[in-house]
Amino acid sequence: MNCNEAQAIIDGYVDRELDLVTSLEMERHLETCDACSQVYANRQALQASIRSGSLYHPTPAHLPNRVLAAVRQVDRANTARRPDPSRVRPTFALRWGWLAAAASLVIVALVGWSLGRLSSVPSTEDRLTQEVFASDMRSLMAANQGIEVRSSDQHTVKPWFAGKLDFSPPVQDFAAQGYPLVGGRRDYLNSRTVAVLVYKRHAHWINLFLWPSPRDAATEMGTSQGYHLFHWAKHGMAYWAVSDLNAHELQEFVRLIQSEA
Numbered sequence: 278m279n280c281n282e283a284q285a286i287i288d289g290y291v292d293r294e295l296d297l298v299t300s301l302e303m304e305r306h307l308e309t310c311d312a313c314s315q316v317y318a319n320r321q322a323l324q325a326s327i328r329s330g331s332l333y334h335p336t337p338a339h340l341p342n343r344v345l346a347a348v349r350q351v352d353r354a355n356t357a358r359r360p361d362p363s364r365v366r367p368t369f370a371l372r373w374g375w376l377a378a379a380a381s382l383v384i385v386a387l388v389g390w391s392l393g394r395l396s397s398v399p400s401t402e403d404r405l406t407q408e409v410f411a412s413d414m415r416s417l418m419a420a421n422q423g424i425e426v427r428s429s430d431q432h433t434v435k436p437w438f439a440g441k442l443d444f445s446p447p448v449q450d451f452a453a454q455g456y457p458l459v460g461g462r463r464d465y466l467n468s469r470t471v472a473v474l475v476y477k478r479h480a481h482w483i484n485l486f487l488w489p490s491p492r493d494a495a496t497e498m499g500t501s502q503g504y505h506l507f508h509w510a511k512h513g514m515a516y517w518a519v520s521d522l523n524a525h526e527l528q529e530f531v532r533l534i535q536s537e538a
């Protein structure tokens with residue numbers, strides 16, 4: 278990120294409206310750029326001066342510590358889940374250096390994905406793909422993959438979503454087929470709250486994102502930096518399955534979901 282790019286989005290950064298990847302890029306830039314840091318300080322001062330009134334919702338004071346705690350979890354989680362050292366390089370010197378490294382890994386993954394798909398897929402699809410990958414990365418950084426309801430019982434997971442989403446996601450356990458349901462969580466994607474069902478296949482996690490879709494879409498498959506992604510829409514639901522599982526086994530998982538839906 279250069280100074281022009283940074284200053285074009287610095288208001289969004291001050292207002293915490295940027296996505297995770299862009300925020301991390303901005304943090305990295307501010308660490309090394311006095312000019313932009315000065316602009317940032319001025320914006321913060323301006324914001325502080327208008328910080329009264331009912332429209333302002335402050336970030337919880339504990340959030341920075343929670344972020345750092347989540348990042349520390351990654352060191353352990355990644356050792357088990359992402360053994361490829363070229364993609365994830367755990368380090369004990371945590372804090373912003375690590376975050377910057379994580380951000381660049383995400384960016385490499387996203388750029389690789391976009392380049393591979395540029396010719397055939399519209400840009401909104403690419404943006405959504407990036408959001409799904411970023412969410413998958415965020416879940417990596419969270420304790421317990423960010424799972425909010427931890428249960429292998431579909432009759433526990435499905436009702437948990439009631440009242441938390443404006444739709445009822447289909448929830449199936451595939452333990453008998455070797456893809457046990459681990460739990461679920463919510464995420465914010467495509468300008469809406471979506472359901473994420475978390476499955477396991479041996480040591481690999483599978484994130485299945487789903488939300489209502491008015492149109493059916495044929496199954497598409499993509500690969501980036503060791504991740505595989507399947508996307509389709511059927512019976513009023515859009516599905517995105519992401520994992521570092523091999524493509525063959527992830528496709529088997531997709532077939533199971535599609536046969537039940």
Ligand SMILES: [Zn+2]
Nearest residue numbers: 279280310313
């Ligand atoms: Zn700058």
